[in-house]
Amino acid sequence: MRLRFLIVLLSAASVVASVSGCGSGSSAWVTITPQYGTVQAGQALAFAADVHGLTDTTVTWSADAGAIDAGGTYTAPPVPGPYRITAVANGDARVKQTVTVTVTQAPQTGVRTLSAPRYVPGSRLTVTISVIPDASAGVYAVEETFPPLWTISNVSHGGLVDAANGKVKWFFTDSLARTLTFDATPPAGESGDRTFVGTLVVDANPPISIIGKATIGP
Numbered sequence: 001m002r003l004r005f006l007i008v009l010l011s012a013a014s015v016v017a018s019v020s021g022c023g024s025g026s027s028a029w030v031t032i033t034p035q036y037g038t039v040q041a042g043q044a045l046a047f048a049a050d051v052h053g054l055t056d057t058t059v060t061w062s063a064d065a066g067a068i069d070a071g072g073t074y075t076a077p078p079v080p081g082p083y084r085i086t087a088v089a090n091g092d093a094r095v096k097q098t099v100t101v102t103v104t105q106a107p108q109t110g111v112r113t114l115s116a117p118r119y120v121p122g123s124r125l126t127v128t129i130s131v132i133p134d135a136s137a138g139v140y141a142v143e144e145t146f147p148p149l150w151t152i153s154n155v156s157h158g159g160l161v162d163a164a165n166g167k168v169k170w171f172f173t174d175s176l177a178r179t180l181t182f183d184a185t186p187p188a189g190e191s192g193d194r195t196f197v198g199t200l201v202v203d204a205n206p207p208i209s210i211i212g213k214a215t216i217g218p
Contacts, residue, residue, distance in 0.1 A: 027052075027053050028051070028052060028053030028054045028089065028091075028092060028095045029051075029052050029053065029095060029097070030049055030050070030051050030052070030059060030087050030088075030089055030095055030096055030097040031049070031050045031052070031097060032047055032048070032049050032085065032087050032097045032098075032099045033047065033048045033049075033050070034047070034099075035099055036099065036100065036101075036102075037074075037085075037099070037100075037101040037102070038101070038102045038103075038104060039074070039076045039101060039102075039103055039104070040076065040103070040104050040105070040107075041076050041077065041079065041080055041103055041104065041105060041135055042075070042076060042077075042132070042177065043075075043076055044073055044074065044075050044076070045073075045074045045076070045101065046071075046072060046073050046074070047061070047068070047072040047073075047074060047085060047087075047099075048072055049061075049072060049087035049097070051089050051091070051095070053095075054089055054091035054092055054095065055091060056089070056090050056091030057091075058089075058090045058091075059087040059088060059089055059090060059096075060087070060088050060090055061085070061086070061087055062085075062086045062088070063083060063084070063085050063086075064083040064084045064085075065077040065079070065081075065083045065103075066083060066103070068085060072087075074101065076101070076103040077103060079103070079135060080103050080104055080105045080135065081102075081103055082100050082101070082102050082103075083100070083101055083102075083103060084098050084099070084100055084101075085098065085099050085100075085101055086098040105134065105135060107132070108132060108133055108134050108200065108202055108208055109130075109131070109132050109200075109208070109211070110129055110130070110131045110132075110142065110198060110199075110200040110208060110209075110210035110211065111129070111130045111210065111211055111212040112127065112128065112129050112144075112196060112198060112210050112211070112212035112213055112214065113127075113128045113130075113212055113213055114126070114127060114128075114196075114213045114216055115127075115128070116216075117216070118216060118217055118218055119186050119190070119194065119216050119217070119218055120186075120218070121186050121187065121188050121189060121190040121191075121218065122185065122186070122187070122188045123185065123186075124153070124183040124184070124185045125183065125184050125185070125186070125216070126181055126182070126183050126184075127144065127146075127181065127182055127183075127184055127196060128179060128180070128181050129142060129144060129179070129180045129181075129198065129210060130177075130178075130179050130180075131177060131178050131179075131180060131200055132177045133172075133175050133176075133177070133200070133202045134175065134202050134203075135175050136175065137174075137175035137202045137203055138173070138175075138203055139171070139172065139173050139174075139202075139203060140171075140172055140175070140200065140201060140202045140203070141169070141170065141171045141172075141200075141201045142159075142169070142170040142180060142198065142199070142200055142201075142210075143167050143168070143169050143170075143198060143199050143201075144167060144168045144169075144182075144196060144197075144198035144210070145165075145166055145167050145196065145197045145198065146166055146167070146168065146184050146196060147166075147184070147186070147194035147195065147196070148166060149186075149187045149190075150184045150185060150186050150187065150190075150194070151184070151185040151187070152168055152182055152183070152184055152185075153182070153183045153185070154181070154182060154183040155168055155181075155182040156179075156180055156181045156182065157170055157172075157178060157180055158170070159180065159182065168182050184196075190218065191218055192217065192218070193215050193216065193217045194215070194216055194217070195214055195215045195216075196213075196214050196215075196216075197209075197210075197214065198210035
């Protein structure tokens with residue numbers, strides 16, 4: 001008499017199934033690479049899955065938090081912590097593997113870029129500041145000091161121009177990362193190197209200097 005059997009072996013990392021057949025069994029399993037992952041909040045980490053013992057070698061991905069696309073690219077959520085990534089074989093939903101990814105806090109940063117390597121007197125230059133506050137921030141402020149006598153326009157995200165102190169200022173009551181921009185126009189006849197200096201202040205913490213391109217010449 002032929003015996004039909006089903007043996008399911010469970011482990012913390014994977015599921016291996018021995019599928020019933022005509023007198024013999026066949027094993028199938030999924031292997032995720034990497035087996036362990038660490039990624040900063042809001043950043044991406046690529047996973048791959050190999051399916052063994054099935055004709056259909058594709059998988060469906062899922063994640064506890066954050067998002068993972070059909071190709072296995074995981075985008076971490078803003079809140080740090082351990083989260084589970086699972087790949088389920090499309091050929092047999094019993095065959096799957098789960099791994100843990102650790103999401104760490106992204107460093108608080110402010111990075112400046114300028115739209116041109118040199119300025120032209122009388123022509124607008126766009127200043128871009130990419131800001132990432134702490135994920136637990138309640139409020140944060142950005143201040144950017146611009147060169148004297150330069151004209152400021154097109155300030156994004158509701159920023160204000162403090163002409164008396166030569167600054168562009170923003171204030172936010174959340175912890176969202178933002179890309180801030182404004183246009184700066186040097187006066188006619190401007191010459192020599194000019195410098196932008198800025199700070200990011202999160203809650204009541206000490207100011208963090210905005211890094212990146214700071215000095216520009218004609």
